[in-house]
Amino acid sequence: MSDFSSEAYLETELLRFTTAGSVDDGKSTLIGRLLYDSKSIFEDQYESIRASSEKRGEDYVNLALLTDGLRAEREQGITIDVAYRYFATPYRKFIIADTPGHIQYTRNMVTGASTANVALILIDARKGVIEQTKRHTYIASLLRIPHVVVCVNKMDLVGYSEDVYQSIQRDYKAFAAGMEKLDLHFIPISALKGDNVVDQSVLMDWYKGPALLSLLEHIDITQDKNLSGARFPVQYVIRPMSADYHDYRGYAGRIAGGVFKKGDRVRVLPSGFSSRIKSIDSAGEELELAYAPMSVTLTLEDEIDISRGDLIVAETEVPEPKQDIELMICWLAEKKLQAGGRYVMRHTSKELRCVVKEIRYKVNISTLDNEETDLTIGLNDIARISIRTSQPLYADSYAYNRNTGSLILIDEASNVTVGAGMIV
Amino acid sequence: MTHMNDYKLSHLKELESESIYILREVAAQFENPVLLFSGGKDSIVVSWLARKAFWPARIPFPLMHIDTGHNFEETISYRDWWVDRIGAKLIVRSVQDSIDQGRVAEEKGVNASRNALQTVTLLDAISEYKFDAAIGGARRDEEKARAKERFFSHRDEFSQWDPRNQRPELWNLFNGRKSQGEHFRVFPISNWTEMDVWQYIQQEKIEIPSIYFTHERECFVRDQVIYAHSSFMQLKPGEKVERKRVRFRTIGDMSCTGAVSSDASTLDEIIEEVASSRVTERGSRIDDKRSEAAMEDRKKAGYF
Numbered sequence: 014m015s016d017f018s019s020e021a022y023l024e025t026e027l028l029r030f031t032t033a034g035s036v037d038d039g040k041s042t043l044i045g046r047l048l049y050d051s052k053s054i055f056e057d058q059y060e061s062i063r064a065s066s067e068k069r070g071e072d073y074v075n076l077a078l079l080t081d082g083l084r085a086e087r088e089q090g091i092t093i094d095v096a097y098r099y100f101a102t103p104y105r106k107f108i109i110a111d112t113p114g115h116i117q118y119t120r121n122m123v124t125g126a127s128t129a130n131v132a133l134i135l136i137d138a139r140k141g142v143i144e145q146t147k148r149h150t151y152i153a154s155l156l157r158i159p160h161v162v163v164c165v166n167k168m169d170l171v172g173y174s175e176d177v178y179q180s181i182q183r184d185y186k187a188f189a190a191g192m193e194k195l196d197l198h199f200i201p202i203s204a205l206k207g208d209n210v211v212d213q214s215v216l217m218d219w220y221k222g223p224a225l226l227s228l229l230e231h232i233d234i235t236q237d238k239n240l241s242g243a244r245f246p247v248q249y250v251i252r253p254m255s256a257d258y259h260d261y262r263g264y265a266g267r268i269a270g271g272v273f274k275k276g277d278r279v280r281v282l283p284s285g286f287s288s289r290i291k292s293i294d295s296a297g298e299e300l301e302l303a304y305a306p307m308s309v310t311l312t313l314e315d316e317i318d319i320s321r322g323d324l325i326v327a328e329t330e331v332p333e334p335k336q337d338i339e340l341m342i343c344w345l346a347e348k349k350l351q352a353g354g355r356y357v358m359r360h361t362s363k364e365l366r367c368v369v370k371e372i373r374y375k376v377n378i379s380t381l382d383n384e385e386t387d388l389t390i391g392l393n394d395i396a397r398i399s400i401r402t403s404q405p406l407y408a409d410s411y412a413y414n415r416n417t418g419s420l421i422l423i424d425e426a427s428n429v430t431v432g433a434g435m436i437v
Numbered sequence: 438m439t440h441m442n443d444y445k446l447s448h449l450k451e452l453e454s455e456s457i458y459i460l461r462e463v464a465a466q467f468e469n470p471v472l473l474f475s476g477g478k479d480s481i482v483v484s485w486l487a488r489k490a491f492w493p494a495r496i497p498f499p500l501m502h503i504d505t506g507h508n509f510e511e512t513i514s515y516r517d518w519w520v521d522r523i524g525a526k527l528i529v530r531s532v533q534d535s536i537d538q539g540r541v542a543e544e545k546g547v548n549a550s551r552n553a554l555q556t557v558t559l560l561d562a563i564s565e566y567k568f569d570a571a572i573g574g575a576r577r578d579e580e581k582a583r584a585k586e587r588f589f590s591h592r593d594e595f596s597q598w599d600p601r602n603q604r605p606e607l608w609n610l611f612n613g614r615k616s617q618g619e620h621f622r623v624f625p626i627s628n629w630t631e632m633d634v635w636q637y638i639q640q641e642k643i644e645i646p647s648i649y650f651t652h653e654r655e656c657f658v659r660d661q662v663i664y665a666h667s668s669f670m671q672l673k674p675g676e677k678v679e680r681k682r683v684r685f686r687t688i689g690d691m692s693c694t695g696a697v698s699s700d701a702s703t704l705d706e707i708i709e710e711v712a713s714s715r716v717t718e719r720g721s722r723i724d725d726k727r728s729e730a731a732m733e734d735r736k737k738a739g740y741f
């Protein structure tokens with residue numbers, strides 16, 4: 014890890030990934046192995062899981078305990094929520110959204126997947142492709158995670174057999190063919206023994222690809238950024254009202270897509286006024302250009318009334334306003350989705366209201382068929398719905414832009430986030 | 438610099454951008470936020486990010502220091518210098534006042550600490566000022582119970598944290614809606630690691646308190662932890678005070694912050710040391726050692 018002492022870190026990129034697999038496929042062991050073999054585990058952490066393993070009467074140090082969070086879960090031996098882990102190599106810094114496999118699974122995986130560049134999908138080599146695998150792949154594809162790495166785990170239990178691995182790979186490709194185009198990678202691993210996780214396996218010399226860590230370090234993520242269609246949701250208006258910056262009026266926000274350059278012609282929505290970018294400010298530094306996902310402050314040539322919730326876009330690619338919107342929705346709460354129900358909705362920096370017009374179908378998450386008879390949508394269900402918003406919305410499809418194409422629904426009585434929507 | 442032409446962003450720039458986004462969300466979604474400032478490197482970084490987020494305007498919320506009265510002298514003088522440097526407004530509330538008002542009782546014995554008492558002072562201050570969002574510098578990599586913490590962490594009217602009832606956070610959409618009397622804790626640097634914080638301090642050339650660097654001071658050793666000696670630490674029989682070359686990896690209440698033996702006198706040397714360290718920074722925090730679930734229990738009660 015001493016490579017960090019050089020200035021090389023100024024160039025390292027961030028990669029976010031999520032893990033999916035059914036219970037006991039080895040997710041926790043895999044994450045523990047990644048952390049341990051990449052030397053991201055500290056002695057006191059190791060000592061604490063060693064002691065816990067001993068107390069539980071396990072005959073080896075259970076690396077899975079490294080990722081076990083809260084006490085209630087430790088006591089029940091389950092994980093119930095998304096937990097975030099961090100590690101770094103000289104190439105990249107990694108954020109893992111660790112989502113456990115159990116009933117609340119869909120909600121958790123959708124949450125973890127919403128910000129991920131890569132999904133790791135685990136398959137137990139003894140069981141092969143199962144219903145859960147299809148479910149996880151569907152969610153990865155629905156949430157448009159740009160890259161999917163299928164880890165065929167527990168290869169040690171099938172004699173490191175190439176045939177077993179190849180046939181799982183064939184099965185997987187066969188069903189994934191029906192989904193949105195996925196950037197697929199396959200790796201045979203043993204999370205327990207460490208084969209092909211950080212170090213290349215000597216027991217599977219028939220596998221010519223990279224070990225998992227090496228793949229994660231080098232997979233190209235610059236293409237994942239949304240660089241077309243410049244979008245800037247205004248988050249906050251900066252008015253210093255000080256002697257030095259008496260007339261300064263800056264629009265603060267995080268670029269949701271595309272590239273903005275000084276001098277670019279832009280349109281402000283919903284007012285429709287046009288202007289030019291006068292400056293792109295980053296805390297005292299003026300930038301020539303800025304791109305997603307940078308947080309900057311824009312100033313414009315013309316004085317226009319702009320407030321939080323407005324959208325500044327490139328004049329060349331202006332989205333159409335819509336009030337009737339089609340969504341794929343993942344339901345996150347026990348309380349059922351109400352057809353005709355009213356919800357608070359948050360889209361970029363805008364808060365508005367909407368009413369659910371129609372529930373079109375529910376996705377049967379096991380068969381991936383669309384069901385049109387049973388339309389009760391509860392926790393962990395995924396459905397296609399149509400909504401009508403209280404004001405026209407300037408949005409994109411989720412396929413076009415994950416930031417301007419996503420929204421959440423909030424229950425007005427409890428203030429709880431109940432739905433995650435992707436605009437079709 | 439980063440490769441501007443292929444639209445890459447360094448991990449520090451991306452983390453900075455995320456944190457600035459969160460801070461602006463707080464200013465937009467809440468009426469009366471406050472930034473909890475301890476004088477440690479994490480809250481220094483958060484306040485620096487707040488300065489950047491609203492530049493050239495002032496930070497639109499005050500900083501608040503909960504003073505245990507057992508601070509390192511350097512922390513207090515640094516604090517006053519820093520708020521002036523970034524042009525922020527400072528509120529101080531002290532645990533001593535809470536003790537004098539009979540709100541809390543001082544712990545007794547050689548291991549006495551005011552760490553737990555701070556929670557009461559903090560909650561009192563939150564209701565006194567009617568703060569609806571308290572911004573903290575906690576990071577998810579610090580401790581197991583924090584790994585599932587949200588950026589926007591909901592607290593009920595008793596300021597309790599219910600790990601089973603947290604709102605899911607998807608994409609960059611944060612839901613800060615609340616009922617009367619409830620508030621949020623917000624953690625803009627959730628996704629940073631200790632290493633990120635140090636690298637960022639170096640990249641931004643942020644001045645930090647001198648005690649993060651090596652210095653000589655009177656110390657004593659208890660349960661393998663090196664403590665700074667001071668008038669409010671009682672020695673046990675057999676413990677003796679000696680001069681050591683040390684520095685601090687975290688800065689908190691003196692009664693529960695351990696030092697490490699170190700010669701690191703520059704940020705480069707600190708980064709080198711952190712990179713090769715085999716113990717987490719919280720390994721030197723005595724408050725977390727009390728039980729494996731110590732942090733979780735304190736968080737439920739409304740701790741930082």
Ligand SMILES: Nc1nc2c(ncn2[C@@H]2O[C@H](COP(=O)(O)OP(=O)(O)O)[C@@H](O)[C@H]2O)c(=O)[nH]1
Nearest residue numbers: 036037038039040041042077166167203204205
């Ligand atoms: N033989 C073998 N066992 C494994 C492997 N990976 C995980 N396991 C075991 O499978 C069980 C479940 O693993 P765990 O990581 O807890 O699964 P999770 O529920 O997906 O997090 C544990 O007993 C692990 O030791 C592997 O590659 N080979």
